[in-house]
Amino acid sequence: MNYPACEKKDFQTEYFGHKVEDPYRWLTDNHDPEVLAWVKAENACTDEWFEKEKLEAKIQALKKGKRRPLYSAISKWRDGFLAAKREDGYPVVVKLSQDMQAEEIIAERGTLPEYTPYSATACPKEQKYLTLYGLKDEAARPSVLIIDCEKREIVETIKGTFNYAWSASDLVLYYSETVSDAKTQESYSRMCAYHADTGVTECVFEDREYSVLGDVHVASDEHTILFEYWSDYSHSRYFSYDEMTKEVRSINGDHAAEMRYIDTKAGEHYFIMKEDAPFGKLIAIAQGKSLQDARVLREEGEEVLDSGFMLEGRVYLMSLKAACARLICLQEEEQAVQEREVKLPEEIGTLTVCGSAGGKKYFQYQSFVMPPVLLEFDGKTMKTVLKSSDVSHPDVITEQRYAKSVKDGREIPYFVVRRKDLKPEECKAVWMYAYGGYNFSEVPAYEMPCTGLRVAEWAEDKGIYILASIRGGNEFGSQWHEEGMGLLKKNCYYDMIGIAEQMIEEGWTRKGEVIVTGASNGGLMVSALVTMRPDLFGCVIGSVPHTDMLQFAEDDRGPMYITEYGNPRESEEMFKYLLSYSPYHNVKQIAYPWIYLQTGECDNNVPPYHGKKFAARLQELNQSDAPILLRVLKDGSHDRGAGEVFWRTTAEMQLFADEYIAYRENER
Template identity: 25%
Template sequence: MKLKYPETRKGKVSEKYFGTEVKDPYRWLEDDRSKETEAWVGSQNEVTFDYLNQIPFRDEIKERLTQLSDYDKYSAPTRHGDCNYFYKNDGLQNQYVLYREKNGSQEVFLDPNKFSEDGTTSLSQVSFSKNGKRVAYAISEGGSDWQKVILMDAVTKEIMEDTLIDVKFSGISWFKNEGFYYSSYDKPEGSELSAKTDQHKLYYHKLGTSQKEDKIVFGDTVKRRFVAGSVTEDQKYLVVSAANSTSGNELYIKDLGSPENKLITIVDNFENDHDVIDSDGQMIFIVTNLKAPNKKVIKTSFANLQQDHWQDFIPETDHVLSLTKGGGYFFAEYMKDAFSMVMQYDRKGRLLREIELPGLGSSSGFRGKKDDQLLYYSFTNYTTPGTIFEFDPDQGASKVYKVPKVGFISDDYESKQVFYSSKDGTEIPMIITYKKGTVWNGQNPTILYGYGGFNVSLMPSFNVVTATWLEMGGVYAVANLRGGGEYGKKWHDAGTKLKKQNVFDDFIAAAEYLINNKYTSRDYLAIKGGSNGGLLVAATMTQRPDLVKVALPDKGVLDMLRYHTFTAGAGWSYDYGTAEDNKEMFNYLYDYSPVHNLKKGVAYPATLITAGDHDDRVVPAHSFKFAAQLQENQSSDSPVLIRIETNVGHGAGTPVSKTIDQYADIFSFTLYHMGITNLNKWN
């Protein structure tokens, strides 16, 4: 299909960094409120959807995605007051519905599908008071990180008072039944979707008062980008975490026994990560990676919070730890080569047992109140839909609670983990999933997925999108790159700042492994990633345009010289550094920044860029500028399209219908450019 791209005006903006002049001809696309940007978005979408509408099997893929999505989905129940609450989606509902159950009788408690006509207003979190009789729930409109908090009587379901507005990056933590703590920024000047937000504050809202009367608890006199407050389960302490980036935090605590008590400092620097996980009278339990890159649990008394009084409670091991608690026990989930392993400890730190999981995969759960007699956890992997188990913490016994009835035959598919060498010889794990009996002849359409940043670990999980790709005969590979959290702080740090190239090298080596071992070939390989993973895809295709047939960068961080000037982007500097740090950091970012490394006369892969117009985390200007530059420089006939979804943010709360539409487009675009013209003949 021949394409005529919309003309994108080039401005004459430039900026100097350490004596180097950098042109920024598409800076005007950063203005998300301008009519010119709005018109550009409309014209780009018109070209994109005209193109996608001509792919013959697009509707067929959409139909199968819809069929596979149409099954009952449940969350594990949680107890508040004298009721159990759980989420359920009947199949194709745009948003999950919150139900409650009492004495065997169920009723709808909150239905976000009724919040807006198009299903784009989502329920982002729900928090109950100590006695379960009051509830505060947050909603997001159009996928924005800016949220509203609504107060309701949980017994009668009547709204109690005025809605709190302009809440962002916040938890909701109740103190008894009197009020709650939450966090937000002052509303920025300019666009709320792109303007910088730099000073986070912790507030306390007392029931029966207006939001204007809410007291600032932390962040008024000190400037921190991310602040969170939570009350311990026993209601004795307020814990405050404060950070300037996504790694490393200060830690404070306050005895709530008297309003005269002040916050006490536990940690006064940003060098490590710390989280108060529980308290027991005067005893405080903290998860930390101080002198323990894989994390450990320490205990200390409220009277002796300084680090020289900390005592190991659950020591560091060779595997990365995350901790949950419930039923009077602690549960240590370890990552062993990106698979879950769970150990149960009592409150004296004694190992009781390893929880026997159904196989290799990911578990989550084991959360609850201290007096809960039953806990719940889920287990999943790339071929196994998430199954919920009921767990007796005293006996250590599990039994199946909910098994989803998905129209996907798991036994027909398998996953295997391989290890391959990156450019510098580092061994990188990758999980490859495919239909049993697949012939490795280099002609298997394959999607390689990665992230590689912010200490995020990619562990195996089931979703109908991947299942649909597998059903069609596709291969799905996920590489656990450096920059992630799979092997602790050292693994994360090995993919940050002046070592970020390691992440791209790891991903390139994953593609080469798949090609060299005949899983696929260049003509049948697509790379995909979102957010930081969108950066990964875009950097890979600019550095190795010959490597893959299709590139799918989603909501990527693509202008590395300016990312920190939008919303909370400055908080990502631990991973990226900024162009203003020093000349070495500027040169490093400039050398890989995708927007700045597209060159004329280069044949880039067929590219479908995806973005959300309400994304106020990674603003869509990144994708807009990259698309404009790539369309200008593309030398081959392979298309460069950008698909801009309306009333969608960074991903959370995206309606099911929009997800189905988007992946029907992504898969049809991918297969079409691998030369697939008939799905039935292929698979």
């Protein structure tokens, strides 16, 4: 292919006496006219590669299969509910009727200039005050708009906050403010309070210890607030704040622990604790006491405790058993704790909290073969409120299997979705997906994230879909995360290689023909895989990927991410380790497979230079005829765009894989 010319410029960065060449560093400035011209040429090159008729047909096919969007961030408001949804890639905030059958748009892209709203909540004490949580164009971090609905005006804008919550008993909005410096790598958080009745903002509590983020939790006792400071993406420090006495008390002191707050009742704070129990145990800490005084209500079991909530005085634990959702109800009776499992629609599936209102909890449930449904739970009955689709896939099965990681032999679980009657020689392609990072669990879903591929339909068409539960996530407890971070990050990639090689050995696919996709941290994964083992994969699709694992620490969010990956300035050992797998730095003058990279100019999580620099170097050095395509979305953020751009982007990803499969068949 004839790619747009991309000039190489002299630039070096020094780490511990080692000089690292960075000839495409100039692509970092996405406002530079020279960079803009190159991006325009790259997008034109990608446009030209796709046949217009095929792309349009794919777009129309995706639109035809569009499902009804379901709701999240559900909360009570006036005579109905506030909720959020995504339609055609656009986030939309709506008001729902009491039966959830009618909706009115409250805010969407364009309602406010250069602002994309994600969700909304109302002040419980005075419902005329509404908060909109969203992102201002080109802002590095989200913001909260406080609106007086009676006056129809914005009374306050809180910039740069990720987490906030209204007081249950006062006209106060509590929010976290994280101050970070990419140059010094310092990051700390403070808790602030905005008083809606006076318009006054005050700092309630500041903690100067390192934290990547702060969070706010309002207890159901209506006067206790818990401030949470994340030391990294699994360990936190907690402080309780009494709204009546204004007293702040430390719960776990200076020692950050792997614990997750559930709620407070009868003078006790309930937590899931994983510090000495990787799968999690349930503890309670009396108000005014510390972690050392905790009592254990439920010991560690075989399933991973993920989160919890309280309803009608009972504690509910959301857990993962073999990466599949379970919901457990606990009832304290005298000296014993009784538990029962709440039945969910299927054995293999995912349960996601979508909000609370009127003494009820709302969830979304889905699986590889079951489109998402909205569930309502009152503590007794779990009923379906809305369905996104009525389709079924009786000929598709899901299996959970294990492969050995190629480096240390660790058994790695993965899901295989395929037709019941599929034989190895009939399989058209194996398509892998994983995330593997930030203590985040990648669990069964009806659609593959980022590409929008409907998994069951792919399987019906004789494809195999693999969701890999690689290390770095929380699918199998805290140790699973720790084995895939920092100086062990490459375990994630060895896990994927082990699974791919097993599928090849069993005859489901061939070496050099596996399709692999990932986004964000998963985009880093596929970018690392294609530089580590270009011979193993035939088609690679990376969305909003990290690719420069040295420069990333200098990004706005760099101080938040070094707890996961490590800091290249921390030690020579860490520098060398990051350099050893940094995709951008490991491109060689060899043959690479088909590669499609997508990024967004407004991405505030992973700056677009990551995708641009990687694409430029691949296009420069690739020795095969395989296409190396770059799609840069002008208004895209950490997503696939919105509206027609969303449909085109997901269609391109799927069509790119289709074209690869057709090319491969012709070459055989």
